[in-house]
Amino acid sequence: MNQPYETPFTASAPGLAAATHEVLNQAASANGFNAFDGDEALRELVGKIAPWATGKCSALGALAGNETLQDAARLANEFEPRLRTHDRFGHRTDWVEFHPAWHQLMAAAFGHEVHSLAWTTQNGKGHFARAALSYLWNQVENGVGCPTGMAYAAVAGFTGKPPLEAWRQRTLAADYDPRRLPIEQKRAAVIGYAMTEKQGGSDLRQTQTTAEFTGSGTDGDTYSITGHKWFCSVPVADGFYTLAQTRSGVSCLFVPRFRPDGSQNNFFIQRLKDKCGNRSNASSEIEYRDTWSMLVGEEGRGIREILSHAHLTRLDFAVGSAGLMRQALTLAINHAQTRTAFGKPMSELPMQCNVLADLAIDSEAAMLGAMRVARAVDGMASSEHENLLSRVATPAMKYWNCQRAPVFVYECVQVHGGNGFIMENPVARLYREAPLNSIWEGSSNMMCMDVLRAMDKDGRCRDALVEELWLHRGANAAYDRFIDDLAGHLARSYPHDGHARMLVTRIALALQAGEMLAHGTLEAAELFIASRLESNGLPVFGALPDSQALPAIVRRAAVIGH
Ligand SMILES: Cc1cc2nc3c(=O)[nH]c(=O)nc-3n(C[C@H](O)[C@H](O)[C@H](O)COP(=O)(O)OP(=O)(O)OC[C@H]3O[C@@H](n4cnc5c(N)ncnc54)[C@H](O)[C@@H]3O)c2cc1C
Incomplete structure (x- = not known):
């Protein structure tokens, strides 16, 4: 369901000239772009794994740069939902009123199958393709990412349970029906x-x-x-x-x-x-x-039933945090490329260039890691390797991407200077949003414990993880050393809970590094490995080793062409 989006309010329409001064050197407004077409890393990956989904991704990617939807995201967050427990006659309604912008966003997300494509497509790689949509949607508005993620997971609970068939069908509809009515009278749930x-x-x-x-x-x-x-x-x-x-x-x-x-x-x-x-x-x-x-x-x-759905929401939040990081990066690069300081675009100042390149490789690794998990979920039914891998990689990537997002967005706020700390700048909203994914659907500690539990319960999960990491062996000596050491560690013993975070961080970084070697540019993969695996300390952003490749890495990550 593609809708035309018109612009009732255009930030780019000419404003009044300031009486006392000329407005100079403010960054260009980040709109009019396509978050899929302009994202080389994602576009290449979707082209390799699920080329049939390219058109759907491109249609949704256009919404991220659409000024009207960007404004709807602002309005929906400023004019917050209000509880209406009763109607004016005193009957209980237990209902919530939303600004129309919320409904506009919900219609856009559900209409573009962000919740359902995994279950409805006949083309294969449905979870991967849906994950790509979710990654893009999380660059439009994160609040709506909660109902789309829950609808995605809910289908797992409806499937094969005849009394719930009507719910399954309505949950899968590429439609949004906000009316307060019994399910039989609704088009979508x-x-x-x-x-x-x-x-x-x-x-x-x-x-x-x-x-x-x-x-x-x-x-x-x-x-x-x-x-x-x-x-x-x-x-x-x-x-x-x-x-x-x-x-x-x-x-x-x-x-x-x-x-x-x-x-x-x-x-x-x-x-x-x-x-x-x-x-x-x-x-x-x-x-x-x-x-x-x-x-x-x-x-x-019941807990076992809910956890089988949570496997999907956990994937969705690994993807969602990667999407949130990607949006923050798009805003940061746009800002730095279109504002000057000391006679240059800020993106060309050497230290800022290092920060932006570092953010760019982190964002790409987060996306590739999450999309690898989505592919594992696609393969769970037909491949033992994918099934076993997904049991370790899903909580590991949920933990790491959600853990990484707040510090990543913080750095993107810094790139904006004072403008980034003002709520009318979307990056400030992302800063307040970023910690949430590490709390719900299994907090960071719970995810680390899940990784240990999966390997403790079934040693084949550990073997599948090591096998996966070995697929990329031979391309980079530092990567080889790191995974040899990690595999040795896993073979000897697992730490008790108290030390799980460091081990799971290493697992997540190794998975991301493998995906960077397989799908990223060689320069970005090498820098990722040098700064994340070799340094063993995850220093602050902007500490990449000297490299001629940094400006090119920033340019590749720039979704908005200037
Ligand atoms: C905005 C928002 C919306 C939400 N929406 C929903 C919803 O729709 N439905 C719903 O059911 N829930 C929802 N939640 C709740 C969310 O799922 C829980 O907050 C989350 O599961 C953590 O539970 P808790 O808050 O009780 O924290 P606790 O369980 O008290 O945990 C607190 C901390 O202790 C740590 N911890 C707990 N046990 C261990 C352990 N064994 N070892 C080490 N560390 C441990 C946790 O990692 C966490 O950091 C929402 C939460 C938020 C913030």
């Missing part, structure tokens, strides 16, 4: 997840909410839920996966907004969270009281 309670989000075994069995029928086994959730994003969704204690332990249930008889279900929004970032998106606290729900999967195996 939005899905939420409500797991986290006050007493703990990482340790879901602590779930206090309870569910009582009420019967079996065409909706499968049904339950009545009572309790609360401390975090529930997108509380206007049509249905929610949730966790509750049943007679057999923590179970996964699905709560539709309306009961099968068409009456409103007991889904009470207590208040909206006042968040550091992600302000366009509503996140809430909710309560259930005798709430109608359907069992998903086996009773008592």
Whole structure:
């Protein structure tokens, strides 16, 4: 569903001349570009792996540079969602009102299949192609990345469960239908997840909410839920996966907004969270009281069910953080190329050039690492190697990209100087957004523990990881030394939890380096290896070794042509 986007407000339209001075040397506005067509690294990768997706990526990439959508992103974050618990007659509505810009963004993302392409394409490499869309969408507006990511993962829970077939179909629609109606009357569905309670989000075994069995029928086994959730994003969704204690332990249930008889279900929004970032998106606290729900999967195996969906959201946040970094980089390069200092474009000042080149290789490595995980997810069903690799590489890349994004964006803010710290500059919004992905869908520590757990439980996961790293052996001596050392370390023993972060950081960097050798330019791959694997210290950005290649690396990473 491609829509024309018109520009009601154009920043580039002529403004009034300032009375006291001429406005000089402000950076050019970053719009009118295509985040796919202009991104050599991504374009080349999609061309190799899923060339059929090029047109879809290009259509979505145009939105990142579209001034109207950029303005919609600003408006949706400035005019925040408002809770409406009741209508004016006193009936409970438990609804949230949004600025029209939010709906415009949702329609654009869902219309461009950011949530669904993995499941609907017949062309193969669907998870990879969808990941490319998500990477591009995360350069438009991150708040909407939450509902698209949840809808993507939700399909895994609907598939093969006949009572949930209508939900599967509507979740897959390339459409957005924000009406508050029972699912049968809607063209498309939005899905939420409500797991986290006050007493703990990482340790879901602590779930206090309870569910009582009420019967079996065409909706499968049904339950009545009572309790609360401390975090529930997108509380206007049509249905929610949730966790509750049943007679057999923590179970996964699905709560539709309306009961099968068409009456409103007991889904009470207590208040909206006042968040550091992600302000366009509503996140809430909710309560259930005798709430109608359907069992998903086996009773008592709810955490296992949810984790099978989380595998996909974790991939999506590895991709999402890479996209966020890419947007920050695009803004930083644009700024530095179009503002001068000391007689030169700032991008040509040697130290700034080193910073930008360093950011560029980090961004490319983040994208390539995340897209490698997406390919592993595509191969999970047909290849043992891909299946085993994905169990280690997904949490490793979720950890590392999400961990890296805040410090990366901080550096991009610095490139902008004072302008970067002002909220009307999109890079300031990215700075507030960047830490979130390392918290939800499995925090950094939980991801590191997951990597250890996967290798502890099944030694073949470790073997698949080492095999993967060995594929790129022989191209760079420092890379070879690093992976030999890492493989030796993995063969001897794993650290206990207390030291997992360093090991998982090394695993993530090795995976990224391998992908840089396979798909990046030789100069960028060598610099990545020299500065990340050899130095063993991850110094500050801007500490790349001397190289003639730095200006060319910055130019290759510039999405906007000047
Ligand atoms: C904006 C926003 C929106 C959200 N939306 C949703 C939503 O829609 N649905 C939903 O269910 N949840 C949602 N969440 C909640 C999110 O998933 C949780 O915050 C997250 O899972 C962490 O749980 P917690 O906050 O209880 O932290 P805790 O579990 O208390 O963890 C705190 C810290 O301790 C660390 N830690 C915990 N256990 C260990 C361990 N064994 N070893 C080492 N370190 C450990 C964690 O890594 C973390 O750094 C949202 C959160 C935010 C901020």
